Amino acid sequence: MNKQQLQEIINGGEGLTVEFKECRGQVNRNIYESICAFLNRQGGHLVLGVKDSGIISGISLSALSDIKKDLVNTLNNPQKINPPLYVLPDIFTIKGKTVLYMSIPESSQVHRCNGRIYDRNEDGDMDITDQSDAVAHLYIRKQSSFSENKIYPYVGLGDFRSDLITRVKHMVREINSEHPWRGMADDVLLKSARLYQRDYQSGKEGYTLAAVLLLGKDEVIQSIVPQYRTDAIVRRVNVDRYDDRDDIRTNLIESYDRLMAFVAKHLPDPFYLEKDQRVSLRERIFREVVTNILIHREFLNAFPAKLVIGNNSVKTENSNRPYGHGLINPSDFTPFPKNPVIARFFKEIGRADELGSGVRNLFRYCRNYSGGADPQLIEADIFKIIIPLATKTTEQVTEQVTEQVTEQVTEQVGVLTPWQLSALLAFCNVPRSTREIMEFLGLRHREHFRSKILELLLEQEKLFMSYPDKPKSPKQKYYSKQ
DSSP, rough: OOHHHHHHHHOSSTTTTEEEEOOSSSSOOTTHHHHHHHHHOEEEEEEEEBOSSSSSSOOOHHHHHHHHHHHHHHHTTTTEEEEEOOOOOOOEEETTTEEEEEOOOOSSSSETTTTEEEEETTTTEEEEOHHHHHHHHHHHHHHTOOOOOEEEEEOOOOGOOOHHHHHHHHHHHOOTTTTTGOOOHHHHHHHHHHOOOOOTOOOOEEEHHHHHHBBBBBHHHHHHOTTTEEEEEEEOOOOOSSSSSEESOHHHHHHHHHHHHHHHSSOOOOOEEEEEOOHHHHHHHHHHHHHHHHHHHOOTSSOEEEEEOOOOEEEEEEEESSSSSEOOOOTTOOOSSHHHHHHHHHHTSSSSOTTHHHHHHHHHHHHHTTOOOEEEESSSSSSEHHHHHHHHHHHHHHHHHHHHHHHHHHHHHHSSHHHHHHHHHHTSOOOOOOHHHHHHHTTOEEEHHHHIIIIIHHHTTEEEEETTTTOTTTOOOEOOOO
């Protein structure tokens, strides 16, 4: 938006997608009702410092800072706008007077202001909370729109990570040696995966939000969805803050690796046999939990996804476009796709199961992991999963989580399970020092790591030295060719 475009919007007057607020010295209280209505309808332009008639009155310079702060804080407060919104106002000077401009996107979720639902028509904002038919139609309209399909016409092939696309080709080849993606050119693969689309209503075409989130460079992801992040936290001793944390702001594929590695670092994997075969309960359970955080969330919502490991449970939260409210019962629930393109992509690379089967497996394996207790899955605007931890499991972790991870890695390098090894190799796409790799794996014993793990990875040519002629160089780092 530039000054000339804003002047044209003001000259066109108020309407379905344009609203003026005077806001000379403070924020009008009904501003948030208009924002809620724009979110629920088709988005719009909100201009502060302009009268309803279109006359520019301007915002007092002494109040400008407080007004901006009020807007940002309130829009991120779920007690006011729920789900919250991440939007920053822009400052313009028009005809010598200061105005604030906000572009409000159309949301794929139903939003509330102070617990009330607002919609928009040509006459302004309407409170439809008590109009059951209008609310029902609003939900139906929102559920037919997937934010993952939002098109970004100026995103090009160079904005994606070619090394990550190469890795995807390797992943699908391991699952199916005849998979069509394995030999495709990068741009053809993205189109085959429905990551390049055309909107037949507007005529826009290009790569989608799903494409950016799955394969985009980190700086591109943060530019398009700056609010996007996943917070992995351990709270056992320092319950007010955290004992360990990973603030994840990268693509969905590597986010999966980091979350599963974080879980492996802090939770044990008790011995369990299924048909005479050892099964990793931890992997079966948290594969579904992590997948839900990453592929079934509402990405345009400012609410960060969270995975919190405590003494008695593991809890997750992610923004959601709900199809109902309350506890999910696996015996009678009907699964609905939240981001079907991303979900299909994860299924192709072996990171997700058929829709619905993961929930049943979660209940099945959780009872063995949690001493007979069931998980809780709570459908609402914020989707929550609670995995109870058995007392024995909690004590084990508190006393020896680091040693346990060390022993597991020693046994396998193995016990670098497939996804642990995949996470490590992805981490080492950039050369890493011994200390960095040990911290990533949650290990403390340097000689043990070197002799039992690092040497085997080098021997198997899974890792390579940056200075192969000087193996003991203090500058030595290790990298993968994945």
